[in-house]
Amino acid sequence: MTVGNKLAWDDTVLPFQLDNSDIRGRVARLDGVLDGVLRQHDYPPIVEALVAEMALLTALIGQTIKLRWKLSLQVQSDGPVRMIATDYYGPTEDGQPARIRAYASYDVDRLTNGAPFDQVGKGYFAIMIDQGKGMAPYQGLTPLVGGSLAACAEAYFAQSEQLPTRFALSFGKSREPGVGEYWRAGGVMLQHMPKASPFAKGNEATGESGLLHARDLVDGDDSENWNRVNILLNSVEELELIGPMVSPTDLLVRLFHEEAPRVFDAQPVRFGCTCSADRVRQTMSIYSQKDISKMTNDVGRVTADCQFCGAHYDLDPATLGFEATKAADDDE
Template sequence: MTLGQKIAWDDTILPFQLDNADIRGRVARLDGVLDGILKQHAYPAPVEALVAEMALLTALVGQTIKLRWKLSLQVQTKGAVRMIATDYYAPESEGAPARIRAYASFDANRITDSAPFDQLGEGYFAVLIDQGKGTEPYQGITPIAAGSLSACAEAYFAQSEQLPTRFNLSFGKSTEKGGVEHWRAGGVMLQHMPKASPFAQGGGSGEDGLLVASDIVDGEDRENWNRANMLLDTAEDLEMIGPSVAPSDLLVRLFHEEMPRVFDVQSVRFGCTCSEDRVRNSLSIYSAKDIEKMTTDEGIVTADCQFCGAHYRLDPKTLGFEAENSPGDNG
């Protein structure tokens, strides 16, 4: 199989449930989505890896939100990588693809040869859900901790949602026979079904007293949870990224005794929502004097989208709340 041949399960998310263990989950495979995200920027290798991990987490977490909702994951730190931002746009209608975009802000002079997570400093990992007009966005935050972005996400679900959650991710550049090097990523997310948890009171046993999964399951639930995690640990990298192993085959191999039951697959694409109208709207709060300060020597106002690299060149006379002309006016 060469690079040009798309595999059926590329850029998909497969929801499933382990009926014998009261656990739900998702399998995600990203290929073209990562190419779409990463080709927009010349990121250093550690930054690329962090963005790839964040995009994979976003796909796994985002699949649960409702139609037309938006989920964002954000990392803000004092380290060399100052910010990573991702957005997951749920399908507009049943059967339509979801869309993902992502980018990172970093100080190139501070990037080292250390592991990707070491490029982050003190900061926080945030989950934001936008349900649309007329609603207040939800936001949950947990500190950067535990050695990986996936561990930060696990801590968020334990601390903020009291949901035992586990991620096993694999991502990196691969070269298929006859093809060229490109990014692939795959992962599995496990999550215990929600229920009241009296074991989650007070501080947790994780780093800095954060709650972890073992703090919020007990008895038979803990046995089921630990067994599913041990089975997940046997997944190999090539099974995870899936050039030749279908997600459903991976689930059967890992969890056949837990009676895995799969649901409709969700396709996902790289997609950005930026537009000239959105840029104009963001500038509509500025006065003519403010717009003048933004105007270049060429007599235009420029704007760049950090997510997709789109470049906008705008007539300053058509911008701001004191605009003399509307877009397209000749006068």
């Protein structure tokens, strides 16, 4: 797949703050990241759309968290698309890009001609944070509600974090003369700065399925500010979100100039996978040689494929498991 002309703000997440309304946010543009994620698989277009939306949400949410290691988003459902999983790895050093990977599991015979979200049924949307060795991982769940993955993420933040959150996303295939089709995505995330939630005072939850909604979490001036900024965001056009003609800073000025927008350093994002032969061996280190023998194929090898990037590993079973008789270096 040939990607169109690269722009300075492609594959970046720009943090900003609206000083007059106590609201923070992110603007994301993804281009090469989606190319890297989707070209690893031959997904039907309707599945590609769901993966593109999930990757965009992952980029926006991941940049809001001070990560030592990994943020994961996951959808599990009983619908035609059984699972969508994404990982966001924070930059290891200042100035380095964050990395995103994603994949989906689906039943092609059950896919319909409906909207992308129609392909997921009942299930849950999960956010997991793993700060690495010595830190307990965190996981929060919310039901699949609202008609989009973005709505599920909004419900998660309202229910699990009690943070009013709003996403405006756009994604699709771009077509340019002389250039093949390729996916682009862009979006804005708004989030009210953390405060004591008025819901704690006994307000009713007004969201779908009895869940909290962003409006349940603000009152007084905060509610007025939140409503005003959301009305401004409602005026955004899809092409403004995706680009390529409108830069993220110009978009913020166009939407929120009266809210005193202030931008911070943009975070570059790249497609990247962390799989390796050593990680496969580490995963299999819990198995005995008897277990390993059951995984061995007819030519005496154990094979594994990475669901995220498609990498194929062909390993000597004697180097695997806690009863390994050969060093990994002997399988080169």
